[in-house]
Amino acid sequence: MPPIENIPSGAAPRNQINPKQDLFTISVTANFVQIPVMVKDADGRRVDGLLPKDFAVYENDKKQDLTYFTSDPYQLSVAILLDTGMADVALQKVNQTYSALVGAFSPYDEVALYTYSSTVSQVTGFTGRPEKLTAVLNELKLVRGRSSGPPVMDGPFSGGPTVNGAPVGGPTIQPVNTPPREYHVLNDAILRAALDLSKRDRTRRKIIFVISDGRDMGSQTSYKDVLKVLETRDIQVKAVTVDTGALPLFRQAEKFHIPLQGRNNILPKYVVATGGGQDDPAISTGGIEEAYARITNEARNQYALGYSPKATTGGSPYRSIEVVVDKKGLKVSAKAGYYPAR
Numbered sequence: 001m002p003p004i005e006n007i008p009s010g011a012a013p014r015n016q017i018n019p020k021q022d023l024f025t026i027s028v029t030a031n032f033v034q035i036p037v038m039v040k041d042a043d044g045r046r047v048d049g050l051l052p053k054d055f056a057v058y059e060n061d062k063k064q065d066l067t068y069f070t071s072d073p074y075q076l077s078v079a080i081l082l083d084t085g086m087a088d089v090a091l092q093k094v095n096q097t098y099s100a101l102v103g104a105f106s107p108y109d110e111v112a113l114y115t116y117s118s119t120v121s122q123v124t125g126f127t128g129r130p131e132k133l134t135a136v137l138n139e140l141k142l143v144r145g146r147s148s149g150p151p152v153m154d155g156p157f158s159g160g161p162t163v164n165g166a167p168v169g170g171p172t173i174q175p176v177n178t179p180p181r182e183y184h185v186l187n188d189a190i191l192r193a194a195l196d197l198s199k200r201d202r203t204r205r206k207i208i209f210v211i212s213d214g215r216d217m218g219s220q221t222s223y224k225d226v227l228k229v230l231e232t233r234d235i236q237v238k239a240v241t242v243d244t245g246a247l248p249l250f251r252q253a254e255k256f257h258i259p260l261q262g263r264n265n266i267l268p269k270y271v272v273a274t275g276g277g278q279d280d281p282a283i284s285t286g287g288i289e290e291a292y293a294r295i296t297n298e299a300r301n302q303y304a305l306g307y308s309p310k311a312t313t314g315g316s317p318y319r320s321i322e323v324v325v326d327k328k329g330l331k332v333s334a335k336a337g338y339y340p341a342r
Contacts, residue, residue: 068306079193083212085117090243091145187219
């Protein structure tokens with residue numbers, strides 16, 4: 001427990017302005033760093049039972065002295081981001097999994113729901129009532145996603161009726177068909193959720209849970225700026241990628257960016273950089289439901305390591321972090337670094 005300063009009996013608080021102010025002060029070390037850490041074996045199964053001596057933490061390549069360690073479950077504050085700009089066939093598949101999504105959270109968690117496509121909307125505030133979340137998700141089943149297929153630009157369905165190849169009623173001006181521009185403001189949605197999460201109780205583990213095809217297109221904010229907010233406020237991003245984002249060949253092809261198609265590699269970068277592990281590609285309905293349970297279980301049951309960083313001078317304010325486990329064959333997921341709060 002942090003030290004507590006008590007006021008002697010019968011004495012007035014020093015510098016008292018409001019007579020109703022608290023009669024004690026809790027001191028908190030401002031430069032304390034806490035890191036959620038997930039450890040898995042070669043088969044992707046969570047590894048439990050590790051001890052503080054099994055971990056080593058390096059900040060800017062300097063080993064730190066651990067002063068805090070726990071493997072106890074955490075209560076979660078979760079912002080769910082649902083991409084309603086996905087292809088409609090993918091969105092309707094996600095609609096069938098909402099009951100599993102609600103069931104993935106415990107009675108001690110609090111959840112808020114956001115949707116995004118061309119803009120970001122908060123559908124519901126943070127709530128621990130599953131019936132409220134269920135009611136809102138049921139209403140979202142009426143939302144339709146993006147129509148599949150390219151627009152009709154030529155051919156028999158592109159114009160009006162004709163007789164022997166000539167337009168009925170005389171010559172007409174051929175319409176110019178311009179496909180509507182797509183928007184997938186993933187960066188903006190993550191930023192909005194991060195700012196709201198930063199106001200939640202600091203004792204909770206803060207998670208942004210994205211259900212999307214992973215593309216970003218048309219955001220006002222950049223990946224770099226949003227990541228800085230996440231790292232400053234200790235927020236993890238976890239994701240279930242569906243539709244084309246879950247196809248292995250498409251994910252490889254995204255290394256060669258196709259203009260006007262958005263970028264599909266932004267979401268995995270968020271997940272890895274914030275210590276969320278890896279995004280879960282899920283194509284089938286059953287795969288999506290399994291990913292919900294796996295992600296929330298991992299988020300709640302990560303190790304938590306803490307330390308007070310050794311003083312550093314000069315250089316960039318950003319501090320890199322590396323967590324090492326002294327056992328072979330294990331994979332460690334933790335945030336890549338942070339910006340100290342000012």
